[in-house]
Amino acid sequence: MAKASSKKKAEEKKPEYIHVTFNRPRQYSWSTGRYLGHFYAEAKENKRIVGNRCPKCKDIWLPPTPVCPKCKVDMGWDWAELPQTGEVYQYTYLVMPLWDPHYGEKWANPYPSAIILLDNGVFYRHRLEETDKDKLRAGIRVQAVWKEDYEERGHGMADILYFKTIDEQEAKRCLQ
Amino acid sequence: MTERVGILAVGQTKYCPNRADVSEEELAYEAIKQVLEATGLTLSDIDSAVTCSQDFWDGRTISSMNIQHVVGAHLSHEDKVTEDGINAVYCAMGQILSGHQDIVLVVAHTKESQAEKSLIENAAFDPALMRQLGLDFTSAAAMQAKRYMYKYGITSEQCAKVAVKNRANAKNNPLAQEPMDITIEDVLSSKMLSSPIRLLDAKPTSDGACAMILAPEAKAKKITRKPVWILGASNCYETHYLGDRDLADCDALTKAAQKAYSMAGIKNPLRQIDVAEISEEYTYQELLWMEGLGFCNRGEAGKLIDRGVTKMGGKLPVNPSGGVLSGNPTGVAGMTRVAEAVLQLRGEGSDRQVEGAQVALAHGVTGICGQLQAVMILGNS
């Protein structure tokens, strides 16, 4: 058994870490497939948010899915365009920058990331333009802001820059 | 085993590279739809799903989250295995034998095309003490091939014969990726990947999925006329660090086989097994694994291929499907062996059918130089 003094010395020693640096990124070429591919195409071509509708419960799923999670039936190919306005259901205010896995760049910060309840009752998840914490709360009305340049679109949810805060008056105009 | 577990149906996608037309979820669903149609079951009838996929290949932490809808796992039971689908089948068997689950869906998927194979494989090595050597599965396998050939005098020609046989068998399998008419000379003159392994000694990059439905005996008989029974199953691990085991032998496989054989009442595998589907990612492996499986003594598998024992019409046809060499993705390949064994035992092997097959062996492998070995014995009566 080690003497008490040497044991104490061992405890004082700093732990040794293995630091590994990946100089080469592991690249992936993920396929959107048919369902998410349709979502991507509608965003790029028409600045539309689309989901697919279950033939049984008629719920709309976003992102689209081949199988309704609730009814566990094949979804077929029935699409619905979703409203681009809604309200913030919940949000979290991110102050620690994370890496964007698609582009390998750090996301700007701080910014709020939110679950948005679209006006047809379907949830979407996106970033909010508003970064003033005092102006953020659950329930504020928001609207999607698209990248206007066609060539810059083609990245699915990233074709929408963020959801901006709108007043009720403006919301009504949008819904027309 | 006290109660038998039946495989009710199997489904496989066609194996191809670059399935850019489907997402991982859609790929898995292609195979799942087949087993649902074959059994008349719906996803609501599934009590539990056991999935097999790998986070590094999928590029996603908890890769099974990706496919939860298509396995019916919304507010339902799901477990994930990250080795080979054959281990997922084993896990499903255990769930049924425990009495916890009845109808179990098993699905494995991998899209090798979507990532860089050698980088993913390199990450399987110990990060502190092996990764820096720059090895991937092929360069590690090359060391195993050399050691095996040196120790037992196995020749490059004998290894090449495995490629010739399996690529030709693949011509009878519409799901196979690379059916080929090739000669020994073609194999020996194909591009060198990592000596002594050449391009035609190795499996190609592949995407695909495989699905099955399992159930306990009574339910299995109600749902299908032709259930296939798992008579014995086992797996065994061995050491990770190269050099700690003699790469020319495969003790883990021998142990896994012995346990599966004793469960299934197999005393003489060469005589009692009618057809074998063996996971050979490289040609030498079919020979080496046959030795581990006890089809011959150590070092004698070269003679078996020379004598034509393992060809179609031979005493023990090995890989009538074309094997992994003809193209199956990592993580799916061993489960594909089980699926092919099931087709043989149901008499549904069409052009690749081994007439009158009653007992089949399926073998799966995971990791570096066959670190994890899995064996399953299946029967139709």
Ligand SMILES: [Zn+2]
């Ligand atoms: Zn539904």
